[in-house]
Amino acid sequence: MQRHVILFARPPRYGCVKTRLARDIGKGETLRFYRNNLSRVLGRLKAMQSIKLTVALTPDNVVFEGAGPHFCDVPIIPQGHGDLGAKMARALNQPEVGPTIVIGSDIPDISPHYIEEAFKALHNNDAVFGPCDDGGYWLIGLKKLAPTPSGFLKNIEWSTSQALQQSVATLPKQWKVGYISTLDDIDTGADLAAWKKTNTGR
Numbered sequence: 336m337q338r339h340v341i342l343f344a345r346p347p348r349y350g351c352v353k354t355r356l357a358r359d360i361g362k363g364e365t366l367r368f369y370r371n372n373l374s375r376v377l378g379r380l381k382a383m384q385s386i387k388l389t390v391a392l393t394p395d396n397v398v399f400e401g402a403g404p405h406f407c408d409v410p411i412i413p414q415g416h417g418d419l420g421a422k423m424a425r426a427l428n429q430p431e432v433g434p435t436i437v438i439g440s441d442i443p444d445i446s447p448h449y450i451e452e453a454f455k456a457l458h459n460n461d462a463v464f465g466p467c468d469d470g471g472y473w474l475i476g477l478k479k480l481a482p483t484p485s486g487f488l489k490n491i492e493w494s495t496s497q498a499l500q501q502s503v504a505t506l507p508k509q510w511k512v513g514y515i516s517t518l519d520d521i522d523t524g525a526d527l528a529a530w531k532k533t534n535t536g537r
Contacts, residue, residue, distance in 0.1 A: 336433035338454050340386045341426050343414065344440035345393055346402050347373055353441060359524025368527065373405055373440050381409065383447050391426055391437075420488030420502075423475060428483045436463070436476030441520045443530055445473070452515045460513035462506055470496030473518045494522070 345352050347370035350362050357365040380388050390406055392398055395413035402411060414422040423437050434457045438445060449465065456463040457478045465474030471494070477483065484507055491501045503512055521527050 338386050339432055339435040340380060340383075340388050340450060341412075341435065341437045342376070342380065342388065342390050342440055343393075343422070343426075343437060344373060344390055345369075346397050347405065353522070355522050356524065356527065360527065368521070369441070370405070372443050372521075375443070376440060376445050377405060377409065379446055380450070383450065386450065391422070393422070418491075419493050420491045424483060424488045427475070427477050427479075428487070429479070432479060434476065434478050436474055438465075438474045439520055441522070442473045442518050443521065443534070444518050449474070449516055449518065456513035456515050459511065461510035462503075463513045463515060464499060464503065465515050466499055466517045467519050468517060469519070469522075470500070471498040471520070472502070473520055474515070475502070 347366060349366050350357070352369040353365050356368070360368075377390075380386070389410045389412055390402075391412050391414045392402055392406075393414040395415065398411050398413050412426075415425055417425075426437055427435055429435070434454060436450070436453050436457075438450075453463050453465065453474055453476050457476055461478050463474070463476040464472045466472050484505065487505050488502055489505060491498055491505075506512060519526065519530070521530060
């Protein structure tokens with residue numbers, strides 16, 4: 336059965352990405368980080384022959400305007416309306432499609448190793464999460480043997496320490512939930528400085 340990876344992203348445009356990070360390091364440096372990271376992550380994922388990669392872009396109209404060279408040869412879909420939970424639920428709620436994971440575009444350490452870890456976890460679980468140290472998560476995946484529940488990923492306090500816990504609580508209690516390696520996204524200048532400190536030379 337085909338394994339699907341959906342990368343949530345924004346086109347790398349000045350003033351339109353990572354607003355919290357931009358407040359700390361400026362819009363120009365933020366764009367540079369985001370563009371380089373997006374290119375790096377896309378390159379790693381496109382090299383995986385065992386997955387079907389799709390990019391879900393926001394805002395939706397950029398899909399029709401053309402998203403630029405970063406997205407060459409990758410199917411593009413709009414994220415659609417609603418908050419992050421509604422968008423991810425929509426992407427994951429395709430029962431006819433095989434195991435699917437959704438990841439963000441601001442996690443520098445994403446690699447094929449972690450993607451394979453997530454799909455391996457779905458062998459024995461209905462859902463899988465990749466936690467972040469701040470209480471959120473960088474990955475969510477479903478085995479997709481049944482439609483998602485109506486309350487899936489609703490009323491989540493995003494960008495808080497409760498996001499992972501609240502998201503798990505929207506799943507059916509009988510579902511088995513697995514967890515894989517912790518990775519961190521880059522939301523602030525402090526996040527970026529900490530990542531650079533442990534990744535000398537990047």
